[in-house]
Amino acid sequence: MKVSKKVAGVEYAIRDIVLAARKVQQKGMQVDYLNIGDPVQFGFQPPDNVKQALINAINNGENYYSTSEGLLELRQEIAKKENAKGLSISADEILVTNGVSEGLDMVISSIVEEGDEVLLPGPYYPPYASYVRLHGGVPVEFAVDLDNSTPDIDDIKSKITTKTVAICLISPNNPTGVVFNEKSLRELVDIANQHNLYIICDEIYDQIVFDEKFVGIGKVAGDSPVIVLNGFSKVHLMSGWRIGYIAFNNSPKLDAIRENLPKLARVRIATSLPIQHAALESLRGPQDYISNFVSEIKQRRDLVVTRLNEMPGLSCPNPKGSFYAFPKIEDNRFGTDKEFVTKLLESKGVLTVHGSGFGEQYGSGHFRLVYLPSLEILDSAMNKIEEFVSQ
Template sequence: MKVSKKVVGVEYAIRDIVVAARKVEQTGMNVDYLNIGDPVQFGFQPPDNVKQALIDAIKNGENYYSTSEGLLELREEIAKKENAKGLSITADDILITNGVSEGLDMVISSIVEEGDEVLLPGPYYPPYASYVRLHGGIPVEFSVDLNNSTPDFDDIKSKITSKTVAICLISPNNPTGVVFNENALKELVNIANENNLYIICDEIYDQIIFDDKFVGIGKVAGDSPVIILNGFSKVHLMSGWRIGYIAFNHSPQLEALREHLPKLARVRIATSLPVQHAALESLRGPQNYIHDFVSEMKKHRDLVVKRLNEIPGLSCSNPKGAFYAFPKIEDNRFGSDKEFVTKLLESKGVLTVHGSGFGKQYGSGHFRLVYLPTIEILDSAMNKIEEFVTQ
């Protein structure tokens, strides 16, 4: 039986690499998993009041289909959060999704037709390119200065064609930790407006910021066609519960999308109602656990970046947010970044992800690691990486 060519070509380096790690473990070697950005797998948990909200919802009979758009109270609370970052929206501008990934799929499937092009910051989170390709589009990478956290505006302008339909932003960025400042966001909005493009902005790491205050796209959006993706997996430590949302800016250019995209939500029926109640509690309840988590991540970031930059043959820009480092492999002994990652795993038991899995044009020659594990595990992993590179 045949399989769609669209599916055969799908890759997801972050999880694909785990197959190799399992084989290494079968030899008896312990593996340090620095590949996946899931705080919960590294011991971080949502607070007890959020867990209790989920339990209470189940016990109270909240086990039926919610509306396809999502629980009204949750959408109202999300609107407050987004308005605090600069938008001016209501619950009617919010659509609850099964994680950001579903929201991204819905948005891309609603705006991309065969041959359309979507601009992505290079390097990018793999599902962005995957969904664009699945829906017949072409992902086009633009350059970002990792040291200055600045997009290359001339590069963006040079890559806009009659087929371009959207610019995607991920800030803070996965895999680099880059955070775009207000001036960069303004210029990106201007470029999009000049070329009649949608702006899709993924802000799921919006509170995991280390050095400067986060500026959301909403602050500079005006009435531009901005679509924000966000969720509860990272900041609110609810990764396994799969809940996110789409927020539409008030823009005349989004009227058709606001009318038709919700049809996709109706087709998939609804998101989990008990989880929506938990998400509501995560927004209404105490927020100190977020501060504690971010403070811990800053310590981890500082250790990892310092250690990586002390290793001859590696260099690493300083991530401003999220929980990823994206070191550059300066040593030319390795044929490719994938070879580097594979040999590091096989010889030292440290699992990272090859940079080319985040886009070959700007990801190649790098590797990504997460600094979610304990300080002790990270320090040990840095020792192993140093031994591997310098041996």
């Protein structure tokens, strides 16, 4: 039977690679899963007050469809959060989604038509390219200096064509941990304004930063056509509950998408109402658990980056945010980065993700690993990787 070419072209390396890990496990080898950035799977949990808010909502009968835009009180709190980062918006500019992925799908489907081009930071989180292709568009990677956390402005300018409709940013970045500074964000917004492009900025890791203060794009947005994507999976440790949001900047250029995109929200009905109550509590309740979480993750980052840079044939920039390392394979006698990752899995039982899964142009020759497990597990995994590259 027929399968759409659009769907056949969708890839998600982070989860696709798990199929190979299952085969290794079936042979009796223990696998260290360093592939998925889910803090909850590694022992971090939402605070008790947030869990209780979910339970209370269920017990209080909050089990019906919410409004398609999302619970008003939650949208008000989200607007406060985004305004504290620099925007100046109301609850009317917020739309609650089933995770950032659904929000990204809604935005891309609202602006991309056949042949349109979308600029993505190389390397990028795979769903960005997948959704662009799914809706008939063409993903175009631009260069990013991973050591200095800066986008290559000249490269971006050279890749803008009459078909370009948007520039996507992910800061802090997945898979590299790059965090764009205020100067870089301002330059990107200026370019978007000059060429009448949307800026789509994913800030899902906005509070998971280690060495410098995070600057949100809202601080430099002005009245530019900026759309922020964010959610509760990472910072608020609610990954399995699938809740995120779209925040539209208060820009007249966004009037048309603000009117039309919510139609997609109505078609898919709503986001889970009990989960929205939990998300509301996660914003209103104590926030000290976030700094404790980030402090623990920083220790893990320091261990992993130090160890990787001591290994022959590997080099790893220091991630400024998120919880991923993206080492470069300087001496790859195994062939491609995918073959490197596959051989590492088969011989040592360490599951990482091939860098080309995050974009062929700038991801190839790297691999991504997650440093969310305990220090003991990470140290053991680093020993295995070192044995692998030293053999």
